[in-house]
Amino acid sequence: MKILEKLKTGRLFFDGGTGTVLQSLGLAPGEAPESWTLTRPDVIKSLHERYLDAGADIIKTNTFGVNCVKYDAYEEYITRAVALAKEATGERRDKYVAYDIGPTGRLLEPLGDLAFEDAVGIFAKGVKCAAKAGVDLILIETMNDLYETKAALLAAKECSDLPVFVTNAYDESSRLMTGAYPESVIALLEGMGADAIGLNCSFGPDRMAEIVKTYVARASVPVIVNPNAGLPSVKDGRTVYDLSAEDFAERTAELARAGAHIVGGCCGTDPEYIRKTVEKVKEIPYVYPEKKNHSVICAYTKALEIGERPLLIGERINPTGKKRLKEALRENDLSYVIGEGVKQAEAGAHILDVNVGLPEIDETSMMVKVVRELQEVTDLPLQIDTANRTAMERACRVYNGVPLINSVNGKEESMEAVLPVAAKYGGVVIALTLDGDGIPDTAQKRVRIAERIAARAEKYGIGKYRLVVDPLCLTVSSDRNAPRVTLEAVKELKSRGFFVSLGVSNVSFGLPSRDMINMTFFAEALENGLDLAIMNPFSKEMTDVYHAFTALNGYDTGFEEYIAYAEKSVPEKKSETPGDAAFTLDRLIVRGMKKEAAELTAKLLETTDGLEIVNTLIIPALGEVGEAYESKRAYLPQLIMSAEAASASFDVIRASLPSGKTDESRKFIIATVRGDVHDIGKNIVRVLLESYSFKVYDLGKDVPPEKVLDCVKETGCRLVGLSALMTTTVPAMKETIELLHSYDPEIKVIVGGAVLNEEYARMINADAYGKEATDTVRYAEEYYER
Amino acid sequence: MILKTFAGGIDPASVGLSQNETRFRLGGYAGHDDITDGLIKKCEKTLFSAAAPRWCAVLTEVSYPSEDKVELGFGEIHSRDLYKNLYPCRLAYVFALTLGSGVDRALRRLSKTSEAEFYVFDALSSAYAEDICDECERLLKGEGKTRPRYSPGYGDVALETQRPLLSYINAQRLTGITLSDACLMSPSKSITAIMGVNNEDT
Incomplete structure (x- = not known):
């Protein structure tokens, strides 16, 4: 009988530890257990046999530490290990060989240096080899990072049709080492199609009880528990665990009583432990897990359960109608995009919508980049919002967690494109109630489309609970009945057990004072049972409604959230407002007050020319801080804060420059060279150039030489400005110049920055040296006049 | 031979x-700068909520194959400096600690949102890793007398020593510390150290 069939009939038993048993048989500390597959195969085979004799149904191959990075001969290790396990099971009926996969030992990007796809590739090689060698199932175990677990599971699913079991190692705080809670782990693994899930290693059975309870309560697949024999200590040079076989069996039986479906052991357990455990657990009644309906999304830490309370999806990372964001996306200015994410998180969004669709950019690569970067700055779950199937697939793949996918609709081609993505990567899907005939004009017809999508999703193994229906909201200004129909649909969908979402702000499109309409509609939708609202978290009116609603409807026990929100939203009494005469722009910059500097700059621009602000206020302020720093009256943090405040000022000035004024034929590439992150000087030059109507390609800071050359090739621009502040990065400047000149000796490079002078510039073969920002502008003007 | 092991979290x-x-x-x-003081306060708060220190250690026998070699149980270390530091101790603690990946995540976040905070937070978390290292040292030595601790990558002890050292004390499983190809530790705010125990008869 196949193992998944067998599991429906009763409890199964895993074997116990391998490494610790081999140590007791003479494996030296630091010696790899897998080495014995080749050097002492008889011992490995006999250990398998002893476990089978003790009553284990599933034995793990001796491959925990084997992968293609550690061993060139990984195939030999795996093939031989599988062969030994199969020889041991021999003619025994209903005994199974699990290909054992352990962690790579490397941490994945961004925390470590192993790329996600490289991790998938490493696991894939092992899986292919084991599948060929004829294992019955794959066991991914002892994983303490959610992202690596995802990589391994993906490889297992992509490279074989075998059942996949996954067990994670939790720490004392009941989280994985990199922060994931059990609820998140369960949702990710089930969503991606793991056949049984659970926990192993870390500690003894007694300390696993709480986590096991969570697994049994939430998982729809069988739960595995492979604990250690308690906690380790060393006696006479040997590691011993504090639970005897008897105690271990007793406590593991408790976990079986709590509902665990597959039990066995990990470090410190041996065949005797398993024999005792089988004896104690055999008679405990076995209940196959029921389907649970938890609608969960998450990033790499906490899980967010849809339906427990209304949740806010921040809509600010969506270029529709947002000029600044469009510009940022076109110019590859991720820092702006990421900043919008951080601000929305601070404003109280629970989920961030990510939509980067613009006709002139490569949406797939941008989507992947933005998802990755956002996950570095926030642990909020993301909503992957795109109509581009490839972009959706790639984003779901690299996403660390369980995504919210936006969206599928009732059209055949949409369901065929989107549902398989959700089936493969897990996640909850937003379902729009429209089809080939457009958006129906009645609530009943919209509900029918929802039912149709749900039926199709079911065929892909996606339960109704993993859909959130968006019955769509049209603007009231074009159809006065539109909001009524939408609200009726919300109510009807809720009564049929669907979760419901709405893009709330659409309702007021084309009207003035939109927030006034939006807030009332939002309140009504919440009243009708809305679960997710895509909205602007920066709108005080909208967040007011939300917090009042949750307080009034029992979602905010103790009113803690409401009180915290109310206190925060009272206008602060500012002692140092930008309006105060004492705080002119230069003072704000010296004091590093970023937000205030930006605000005051905007105000000054009403009456003063941008360039004048730069010359009379910003540059002198930076000079002052610089001097204070040199003379030890100010410290580096203040210097950096001042630079940030100045940058914020620059951004405002730059945004104020009329965009139509740019002369596309006068191009200029500018960059701070590799290894250098000081971009204040570069930013000054950029603002100046733009104000003189040059088309500036700003590559940012820490820019490798190749990237500058790529930009030259792409834009055809032959005029480049390089900046460096540190002496250590002048070689990088020289290298960049050499690369550019070797590509085309006609390329002109002007350099600037605190460490440079005329002589130094000549030494590194620059074509010109710009002492002041205006020198660069003059040089560029002359270049294009020639 | 390993005589004793230690592992756990530190609050x-x-x-x-x-x-x-x-x-x-x-x-x-030197202090007295209200802007920097304000930043330090803010970053300290972030640090204490992001840090989840963990450590592990072993007490192991030491032998000295020659005057520039030390054997702690995971292969000979070629180092005159370490020899000088340890000899003639017959026992030594080998330990590792980390502030955890939460601190790295905060660092990455700040590197993208505020350079000033990033700079201060980075300094604070490095300082705090040293403080946790002092705490480990205190927990290990108790009343005993020990030598000053010594870390791979310092003096003539090759950074590559990190790999067998971490594996010997089972640091990946116990603390989550991993190594890159270049032998840099991840999470980045992690420390490994070797600390000799003075012989009772000397």
């Missing part, structure tokens, strides 16, 4: 951030 609430180390890491900051 950040039980170990304070040392002012001297912090100021040293901030480039000799």
Whole structure:
């Protein structure tokens, strides 16, 4: 009988530890257990046999530490290990060989240096080899990072049709080492199609009880528990665990009583432990897990359960109608995009919508980049919002967690494109109630489309609970009945057990004072049972409604959230407002007050020319801080804060420059060279150039030489400005110049920055040296006049 | 031969951030600058919520194959400096600790949102790793007398020593510390150290 069939009939038993048993048989500390597959195969085979004799149904191959990075001969290790396990099971009926996969030992990007796809590739090689060698199932175990677990599971699913079991190692705080809670782990693994899930290693059975309870309560697949024999200590040079076989069996039986479906052991357990455990657990009644309906999304830490309370999806990372964001996306200015994410998180969004669709950019690569970067700055779950199937697939793949996918609709081609993505990567899907005939004009017809999508999703193994229906909201200004129909649909969908979402702000499109309409509609939708609202978290009116609603409807026990929100939203009494005469722009910059500097700059621009602000206020302020720093009256943090405040000022000035004024034929590439992150000087030059109507390609800071050359090739621009502040990065400047000149000796490079002078510039073969920002502008003007 | 093992978490609430180390890491900051003080306060709060220190250690026998070699149980270390530091101790602690990946995540976040905070937070977390290291040292030696601790990558002890060392004390499983190809530790705010135990008869 196949193992998944067998599991429906009763409890199964895993074997116990391998490494610790081999140590007791003479494996030296630091010696790899897998080495014995080749050097002492008889011992490995006999250990398998002893476990089978003790009553284990599933034995793990001796491959925990084997992968293609550690061993060139990984195939030999795996093939031989599988062969030994199969020889041991021999003619025994209903005994199974699990290909054992352990962690790579490397941490994945961004925390470590192993790329996600490289991790998938490493696991894939092992899986292919084991599948060929004829294992019955794959066991991914002892994983303490959610992202690596995802990589391994993906490889297992992509490279074989075998059942996949996954067990994670939790720490004392009941989280994985990199922060994931059990609820998140369960949702990710089930969503991606793991056949049984659970926990192993870390500690003894007694300390696993709480986590096991969570697994049994939430998982729809069988739960595995492979604990250690308690906690380790060393006696006479040997590691011993504090639970005897008897105690271990007793406590593991408790976990079986709590509902665990597959039990066995990990470090410190041996065949005797398993024999005792089988004896104690055999008679405990076995209940196959029921389907649970938890609608969960998450990033790499906490899980967010849809339906427990209304949740806010921040809509600010969506270029529709947002000029600044469009510009940022076109110019590859991720820092702006990421900043919008951080601000929305601070404003109280629970989920961030990510939509980067613009006709002139490569949406797939941008989507992947933005998802990755956002996950570095926030642990909020993301909503992957795109109509581009490839972009959706790639984003779901690299996403660390369980995504919210936006969206599928009732059209055949949409369901065929989107549902398989959700089936493969897990996640909850937003379902729009429209089809080939457009958006129906009645609530009943919209509900029918929802039912149709749900039926199709079911065929892909996606339960109704993993859909959130968006019955769509049209603007009231074009159809006065539109909001009524939408609200009726919300109510009807809720009564049929669907979760419901709405893009709330659409309702007021084309009207003035939109927030006034939006807030009332939002309140009504919440009243009708809305679960997710895509909205602007920066709108005080909208967040007011939300917090009042949750307080009034029992979602905010103790009113803690409401009180915290109310206190925060009272206008602060500012002692140092930008309006105060004492705080002119230069003072704000010296004091590093970023937000205030930006605000005051905007105000000054009403009456003063941008360039004048730069010359009379910003540059002198930076000079002052610089001097204070040199003379030890100010410290580096203040210097950096001042630079940030100045940058914020620059951004405002730059945004104020009329965009139509740019002369596309006068191009200029500018960059701070590799290894250098000081971009204040570069930013000054950029603002100046733009104000003189040059088309500036700003590559940012820490820019490798190749990237500058790529930009030259792409834009055809032959005029480049390089900046460096540190002496250590002048070689990088020289290298960049050499690369550019070797590509085309006609390329002109002007350099600037605190460490440079005329002589130094000549030494590194620059074509010109710009002492002041205006020198660069003059040089560029002359270049294009020639 | 390993004689004893230690492992566990350390509650950040039980170990304070040392002012001297912090100021040293901030480039000799002397205080009395309200802007920097404000940043330090803010970053300290972030640090204490992000840090989840863990450590592991072994007490192991030491032998000295020659005057520039030390054997702690995971292969000979070629080092005159370490030899000088340890000889003639017959026992030594080998240990590792980390502030955890939460601190790295905060660092990455700040590197993208505020350079000033990033700079201060980086300094504070480096200082705090030293403080946790002091705490480990305190927990290990108790009343005993030990030599000053010594870390791979320092003096003539090759950084590559990290790999067998971490594996010997089972640091990946016990603390989550991993190594890159270049032998740099991840999470980045991690420390490994070797600390000789003075012989009782000397």
